[in-house]
Amino acid sequence: xxxxxxxxxxxxxxxxxxxxxxxxxxxxxxxxxxxxxxxxxxxxxxxxxxxxxxxxxxxxxxxxxxxxxxx
Amino acid sequence: xxxxxxxxxxxxxxxxxxxxxxxxxxxxxxxxxxxxxxxxxxxxxxxxxxxxxxxxxxxxxxxxxxxxxxxxxxxxxxxxxxxxxxxxxxxxxxxxxxxxxxxxxxxxxxxxxxxxxxxxxxxxxxxxxxxxxxxxxxxxxxxxxxxxxxxxxxxxxxxxxxxxxxxxxxxxxxxxxxxxxxxxxxxxxxxxxxxxxxxxxxxxxxxxxxxxxxxxxxxxxxxxxxxxxxxxxxxxxxxxxxxxxxxx
Numbered sequence: 001x002x003x004x005x006x007x008x009x010x011x012x013x014x015x016x017x018x019x020x021x022x023x024x025x026x027x028x029x030x031x032x033x034x035x036x037x038x039x040x041x042x043x044x045x046x047x048x049x050x051x052x053x054x055x056x057x058x059x060x061x062x063x064x065x066x067x068x069x070x071x
Numbered sequence: 072x073x074x075x076x077x078x079x080x081x082x083x084x085x086x087x088x089x090x091x092x093x094x095x096x097x098x099x100x101x102x103x104x105x106x107x108x109x110x111x112x113x114x115x116x117x118x119x120x121x122x123x124x125x126x127x128x129x130x131x132x133x134x135x136x137x138x139x140x141x142x143x144x145x146x147x148x149x150x151x152x153x154x155x156x157x158x159x160x161x162x163x164x165x166x167x168x169x170x171x172x173x174x175x176x177x178x179x180x181x182x183x184x185x186x187x188x189x190x191x192x193x194x195x196x197x198x199x200x201x202x203x204x205x206x207x208x209x210x211x212x213x214x215x216x217x218x219x220x221x222x223x224x225x226x227x228x229x230x231x232x233x234x235x236x237x238x239x240x241x242x243x244x245x246x247x248x249x250x251x252x253x254x255x256x257x258x259x260x261x262x263x264x265x266x267x268x269x270x271x272x273x274x275x276x277x278x279x280x281x282x283x284x285x286x287x288x289x290x291x292x293x294x295x296x297x298x299x300x301x302x303x304x305x306x307x308x309x310x311x312x313x314x315x316x317x318x319x
Contacts, residue, residue, distance in 0.1 A: 003205055010209045014216065015148060017155030025150055029277055036281050047283035051274050051295065055302040058154055058270075062161045062306030066313045069167065 021061045028053035076289045079296065080221040081234040083268040087217045088238035090261045091210040096242055097173045097252045098206035101180035106199035114203025121204075122211040126219070133223050143280025145220045146273050152216065153269025153299075160263035161303045165310035170259055173252040217265075221272055263303060271295035 016022045032046035032053070103111035133141060162168045184199060214235050222231035245253055274295050278285060285291035 003201065003208070006205060006209060007212065010212055014213060015151040015155070017151075017158065021154065021158065022151055025154065026147070029147055029150070029281075032277075033281055036283070043281065043283045044286070046281055047274075047278035047285065050277055050281075051298070054150060054154060054270065054274060055298055058158060058161075058299070058302050059306040059309065061154075061158050062165075062303075062310050063313060065158070065162055066165060066167050066310030067317070069314070069317070 024057045080227045081230050084231040084234035085238045087265045088214045088235035091214050092242040093253045095206045095210040099203045102199045102203045105184045110196045110199035111203045114200035118204040118207025142276045146276030150273030157266030161307040163259045164307045177252040267299045270299045
């Protein structure tokens with residue numbers, strides 16, 4: 001049972017390293033999806049939102065963790 | 072299949088497997104040192120069998136999912152996974168969290184098994200085999216995910232698997248020669264590199280899954296990787312500066 005519990009914890013940990021970053025990345029992808037599906041904008045605009053959104057979120061997450069002094 | 076997608080896919084699988092196999096090898100070696108190679112080999116084989124079962128189960132299932140949905144799902148998972156690695160590697164490079172220390176992990180695992188040796192002699196071989204199985208299974212899960220994620224979208228499962236297997240062979244050969252934890256492997260640099268590649272793949276697949284046609288097609292991956300590398304380095308530099316200012 002412990003092995004199974006550890007496997008589940010490992011799987012969750014793989015994709016939810018930091019809750020705030022995970023929620024933010026999912027929000028950016030959802031926003032890009034809405035831009036592509038519900039507006040007349042070029043889909044590339046949505047792709048650019050994903051790219052630069054994720055780059056910004058990465059720097060913000062690293063800086064926030066450094067400020068808090070935690071992982 | 073073009074080299075601009077195949078090369079990063081194989082490299083990502085190879086480097087990620089290298090990091091994870093080194094970590095699993097440290098624990099398996101600790102088990103073998105304390106309880107002999109029988110328990111260690113038994114646990115390792117069982118762990119590899121479970122991983123092979125996961126691949127055999129998931130492989131055919133992936134073929135049934137429409138390509139765009141598969142690209143979107145895998146792209147999002149790659150983004151979450153890759154950015155998680157890149158974030159942690161940036162924080163390690165900045166000195167905010169400590170580097171992975173294989174010698175310390177080896178000592179901790181040996182001490183853990185040593186404690187059990189004093190408490191319960193009878194179940195120790197079983198316990199040692201389970202420890203090896205857990206190490207192989209938990210570290211291997213990440214490798215399996217990476218191989219499937221970078222390989223599934225463009226029929227690159229076989230080259231990505233070969234990249235991962237080459238890393239396994241390299242670590243086993245080095246381990247067999249040295250017979251000690253592979254503490255000199257620059258794990259954080261490798262994790263940084265893998266995080267960059269996985270994040271780049273994540274943006275690429277997510278975009279394609281959403282219906283984006285990237286300019287330059289596969290070559291866009293290289294631009295994304297360069298941008299994530301720059302973001303990781305900038306984040307790390309800013310984090311280092313912040314920690315110095317806070318220390319003052």
